[in-house]
Amino acid sequence: MRRNYEKLGAAQGFSLVELMVALVIGMLIMAAVMAVMVNSNKNYITTDSMARLQENARFAMEFLTKDLRRAGYLGCSDDVDTISSTLNGGFAGGGGLAVQPLEGINNYTGGSVWSPSANAPSLNDPATGSDVIAIRYMDLNNPIDLVQEMPSTSARLFVNPDHGLQEGDIIMLSDCDSADVMQITSIEDGAGANSGKKGINHNAGAPPPEPGNSTQKLSKIYGEDATIMKFGSFAYYIRQDPVSGTRSLYRTTLDGPEELVEGIETMQILYGLVSTGDRIPTVYKTADQVGDVSEWRNVVSLRVAFVASTIANTRDGQLTTDTPTDTGNYDVNGFDYNPVDERRIRKVFTSTIMLRNIK
Numbered sequence: 249m250r251r252n253y254e255k256l257g258a259a260q261g262f263s264l265v266e267l268m269v270a271l272v273i274g275m276l277i278m279a280a281v282m283a284v285m286v287n288s289n290k291n292y293i294t295t296d297s298m299a300r301l302q303e304n305a306r307f308a309m310e311f312l313t314k315d316l317r318r319a320g321y322l323g324c325s326d327d328v329d330t331i332s333s334t335l336n337g338g339f340a341g342g343g344g345l346a347v348q349p350l351e352g353i354n355n356y357t358g359g360s361v362w363s364p365s366a367n368a369p370s371l372n373d374p375a376t377g378s379d380v381i382a383i384r385y386m387d388l389n390n391p392i393d394l395v396q397e398m399p400s401t402s403a404r405l406f407v408n409p410d411h412g413l414q415e416g417d418i419i420m421l422s423d424c425d426s427a428d429v430m431q432i433t434s435i436e437d438g439a440g441a442n443s444g445k446k447g448i449n450h451n452a453g454a455p456p457p458e459p460g461n462s463t464q465k466l467s468k469i470y471g472e473d474a475t476i477m478k479f480g481s482f483a484y485y486i487r488q489d490p491v492s493g494t495r496s497l498y499r500t501t502l503d504g505p506e507e508l509v510e511g512i513e514t515m516q517i518l519y520g521l522v523s524t525g526d527r528i529p530t531v532y533k534t535a536d537q538v539g540d541v542s543e544w545r546n547v548v549s550l551r552v553a554f555v556a557s558t559i560a561n562t563r564d565g566q567l568t569t570d571t572p573t574d575t576g577n578y579d580v581n582g583f584d585y586n587p588v589d590e591r592r593i594r595k596v597f598t599s600t601i602m603l604r605n606i607k
Contacts, residue, residue, distance in 0.1 A: 323386055334452075335460070352379065352535030380485040392408075394471065406448075484498070486515055521533065545606065558594075
């Protein structure tokens, strides 16, 4: 037994020095592994943030481009010399509502006015230092035919039940010879000979939402060859969230404002004008440099630039929750980027968009 015990005791373990060396080596390996993991996580956060930034910028440009390419579309009414309007004149120039496809504000401030009419759609607290643009056109995706000739110029318009129109919509009625713009004040079921039809009223007055009609009387009696198109009026602008401090691209319609894309910090627009008949712009101007209505009709293209930022910071991938303050540092057009605290990536995206319907 003693001999066996001595044999067992002869087995030597690690010395203290060997243990310390092994411990140091293990710590170095763990530190290296942790560094790789941390760097991999940061790289993932940065790559993911950049992917979202590019995606947001692409969506923002797509929204704006889609509406700009339809700006000024009036269907067959493009060939009509005069478009009459019964809308109250305080709304976007009254009779000029349908025929002024574009309006803009250069570097918005609280006292900015639209060019050229000074009466474009109202905005919901837009951010300062960014451009604003209003776009108007007639939507021919769902044309609606009259199913009965008007007995008088003040009569309601009868259509089929699946018309898709709502009270308050602004519409244009056209037979390609004449066109009238009005607001729907109510929609009623037809009775008697008009049973199964819907009657669209365009009474005088100013029911909500504005503008309302100044008169019920249209410029002529329209027959069954006339078509109703819904009027689209959109204003694009940048708005800053009062809590997170992040900016987003907003669009205001006749129904109110809607947030489209987050992380868009500013929008700058130049308007390309032609001086000849070849539709090749010879000069680009800001909205306040374009001039009167006649010069706006020479706008054939736009250069749009967005500054997009990552929503989350690149340090830990978390959203910024502090409300930004005016520190006076890194100020661009009135907005504090303050990159030291925010740790966000920013990138400029530009595009030149040709207009299709402005002649």
